[in-house]
Amino acid sequence: MNTIEQLKNLSDKVIIVRVDFNVPLKDGAIRDDNRIVAALPTIKYLLSQHAKVVLMSHLGKIDFKKTEEEVKAAKAKNTLKPVAVRLGELLNMEVKFSEATRGEELKNLVHSLKDGEVLLVQNTRYEKGETKNDPELSKEWASLGDGFVMDAFGSAHRAHASTFGVPEEMKKEGKPTAVGYLVEKEVKSLSRCVKADVHPYIAILGGFKVSDKIKVIESLLKKTDKILIGGAMAYTFLKALGKGIGTSPCELDQLDYAKKCYETGKIVLPVDAVVTDKFDEGSDRVIKTVEGNIPDGFEGMDIGPKTIELFKNEIAKAKLIFWNGPTGVFEQKEFQTGTIEVCKAITENKDCFSVIGGGDSAAAAKQFGYKDKFSHVSTGGGASLEMIENDGHLPGIDVIG
Ligand code: ADP
Ligand code: MG
Numbered sequence: 001m002n003t004i005e006q007l008k009n010l011s012d013k014v015i016i017v018r019v020d021f022n023v024p025l026k027d028g029a030i031r032d033d034n035r036i037v038a039a040l041p042t043i044k045y046l047l048s049q050h051a052k053v054v055l056m057s058h059l060g061k062i063d064f065k066k067t068e069e070e071v072k073a074a075k076a077k078n079t080l081k082p083v084a085v086r087l088g089e090l091l092n093m094e095v096k097f098s099e100a101t102r103g104e105e106l107k108n109l110v111h112s113l114k115d116g117e118v119l120l121v122q123n124t125r126y127e128k129g130e131t132k133n134d135p136e137l138s139k140e141w142a143s144l145g146d147g148f149v150m151d152a153f154g155s156a157h158r159a160h161a162s163t164f165g166v167p168e169e170m171k172k173e174g175k176p177t178a179v180g181y182l183v184e185k186e187v188k189s190l191s192r193c194v195k196a197d198v199h200p201y202i203a204i205l206g207g208f209k210v211s212d213k214i215k216v217i218e219s220l221l222k223k224t225d226k227i228l229i230g231g232a233m234a235y236t237f238l239k240a241l242g243k244g245i246g247t248s249p250c251e252l253d254q255l256d257y258a259k260k261c262y263e264t265g266k267i268v269l270p271v272d273a274v275v276t277d278k279f280d281e282g283s284d285r286v287i288k289t290v291e292g293n294i295p296d297g298f299e300g301m302d303i304g305p306k307t308i309e310l311f312k313n314e315i316a317k318a319k320l321i322f323w324n325g326p327t328g329v330f331e332q333k334e335f336q337t338g339t340i341e342v343c344k345a346i347t348e349n350k351d352c353f354s355v356i357g358g359g360d361s362a363a364a365a366k367q368f369g370y371k372d373k374f375s376h377v378s379t380g381g382g383a384s385l386e387m388i389e390n391d392g393h394l395p396g397i398d399v400i401g
Contacts, residue, residue, distance in 0.1 A: 001187065002178040002400055004042060004149055010049035012115045016145035017042060017180065018162050018396075020152035020379065021057035021083045021120075028079075030086055035154070038379050040090060042151045042180035043118065047091075052113040054145060056162050057152065058125045059083070075126055084120045091118065101126045102140055110144045124162045131160050138165025142173065151180025153187075154380035156396035157387070163396040177400050182379065187397065189376035190384055193355055194392040196223035198320040204311070204342060206231025207325025207360065210254045215389045220322070221264050223388075228268045228311050230303045230327030230338060235294075237262060237269050244293030246275065248300040268314060272304030274328065274335060281332050302328025302335035308342075315345040324358040324385060330367075340368050347373035357384030 007015075019039040024031040039055075046053050060078035064071060081097060088095040096119040100106040106121065113119055124130045129137035138161045142148075148167045150156065155163050167177045179187070192198070203220045205213060210233045220227055229237055235248035240258040261267055271291065275298040278285035289304045303311070315321065323346065327338035346354045347370050354374045356362050359381040365371040378384040387394055 001184070001397070002176070003184055004045060004178045004180050007049075007147060007149070007176050007178050010046065010051040010147075013051050013146040014054055014110060014113065014144060015046055015051045015147045015149055016054045016056060016141065016166065017046065017149045018152045018155070018166070019043075019055050019057045020154040021055075021080060022059050022154060023083060025059075025077075025082065028082055030082055033086055033090075035379060036083060036087055036090060038182050039151055039180070042149060042182060043091065045181070046149070047116050047118070050115040052110075052115055053118045054110055054113070055087075055118065055120045056124050056141070057083075057120075058130065058155065058160075058162070059123045060125070062123075062125045064128050075123070078123055078125070080120060080123050087118070087120065093118070095120055098122060102137065107144065124160075127161070129161055131158075133159055133161050133165045135165065135169075137161045138169050142166045142169035142175075145170070145175070147176040147178075149178050149180045150396055150400050151182045152396070153183050153378070154383055156183065156380065156394040157383040159395040159399075164399050167399050171399075171401065179397060179400050183397060185376075186378055186380065186384075187387075189355055190357070190378065190387050191392060192320060192353055193223075193322045193357075194388055196320070198353065200225045200314075200318045201320040202226045202228060202314055202318045202322075204228045204230070204315075204321065204323040204327075204346075205233065205325050206327045206339075207358065208232045208249070210236045210251050210258065213324070213385065214254070214257065216324070216385045217261055219389050219391070221261060221266055224266065224322075226266050226268055226314055228314055230270060230307070230311070230342075231325045232300075233325070234270050234303075235300055237267065241269075244295070245300065246294035246296055246298040248294060268310065270300075270303045270307040271310060272306045273300040274302040274304055274337070275300050276334075279329075287334055301332070303338035308338060311342060312345045315342070316349055318349065318352050321346055321349075321352050321354045322388070323354070323356050323361055324381070326360055326364050330360075330364045336368070339364050343368055343370035346370075355384075357381060357388075
């Protein structure tokens with residue numbers, strides 16, 4: 001893997017950096033600037049080497065199958081303009097912004113850069129060809145730079161034009177490519193979970209859907225000693241074992257798969273649950289703890305106290321932990337306990353290397369004040385899962401060479 005410090009003679013060179021500025025926005029304001037902060041070391045290094053830095057990122061989704069009006073609205077909603085402003089504040093310098101995502105206007109802006117200047121290009125997904133890895137678009141973007149740095153870990157599992165086509169093209173043209181500091185750090189930490197040479201190694205999986213995480217369960221079953229399952233996905237497993245799950249979410253088409261996974265003997269399931277008769281927070285509802293079967297009309301919202309003890313026991317023994325997915329509906333305070341206790345137990349185990357690979361899990365750890373105590377909190381939920389699934393390979397990183 002070429003790293004950024006292997007790039008030489010950067011003075012006056014245009015370096016295209018694919019960053020992950022896919023930040024949560026609300027009414028045009030940035031709700032969490034973590035991803036911008038995470039890109040700073042790479043940007044600062046390039047500036048210290050007197051490069052001309054051109055930043056590219058996607059933001060949100062734009063569906064070109066929708067009407068022209070809807071596409072226009074999606075573009076307006078997903079503008080990177082506020083990110084340019086925030087980045088300027090963080091770097092304490094002017095950050096130029098290109099509204100154009102290709103063509104003469106963009107080319108002229110890039111050519112007008114002086115060394116040590118930064119230009120952020122508008123959302124790459126304004127271009128229809130981005131997600132299709134369109135070769136013409138990749139060629140045009142590649143022609144703008146003298147080299148390429150991949151620092152968008154959260155997008156490294158996608159072979160799009162800005163993550164894959166551009167570095168592929170640059171390599172063909174003999175231009176240098178490298179990964180940035182953020183990607184380097186992510187790969188180092190997640191590689192431990194991929195290599196799985198430290199034991200006991202446990203995974204804690206929660207969150208909503210089994211089907212989203214099927215491939216990762218399969219590969220984790222090969223690598224880990226145990227998988228603790230909480231969250232909504234636990235009910236699909238419990239149902240597969242013939243337990244009553246009330247109105248809890250369940251994926252009926254995954255029952256056979258769940259049963260097969262359970263038969264490996266590595267899966268630890270909840271033995272009790274905090275349940276409610278109504279999901280909605282504001283409503284007049286019953287909340288109680290039940291053991292074993294969940295009664296009809298009730299839905300499981302979090303793991304119960306006995307399960308917390310069971311999980312804590314396993315967590316305390318582990319030397320390596322990968323966590324993806326909250327154990328309950330942590331957005332509602334009545335159902336936070338399981339997720340908080342999991343955070344607490346993991347971070348109290350000082351002998352283990354702990355990794356969070358999931359957007360909501362990372363948000364939960366931050367909300368409850370444990371984020372800084374984990375060994376590594378990945379900036380890419382989907383990317384970290386795919387990295388484990390694909391035995392350490394991601395298209396946007398492999399292409400760098
Ligand atoms: P991550 O982003 O960490 O990968 P997911 O996106 O898979 O996690 O899942 C997070 C969501 O799962 C949260 O919004 C949480 O409310 C939901 N969830 C967890 N447990 C339950 C449950 N028992 N019932 C319904 N939703 C749940
Ligand atoms: Mg999520």
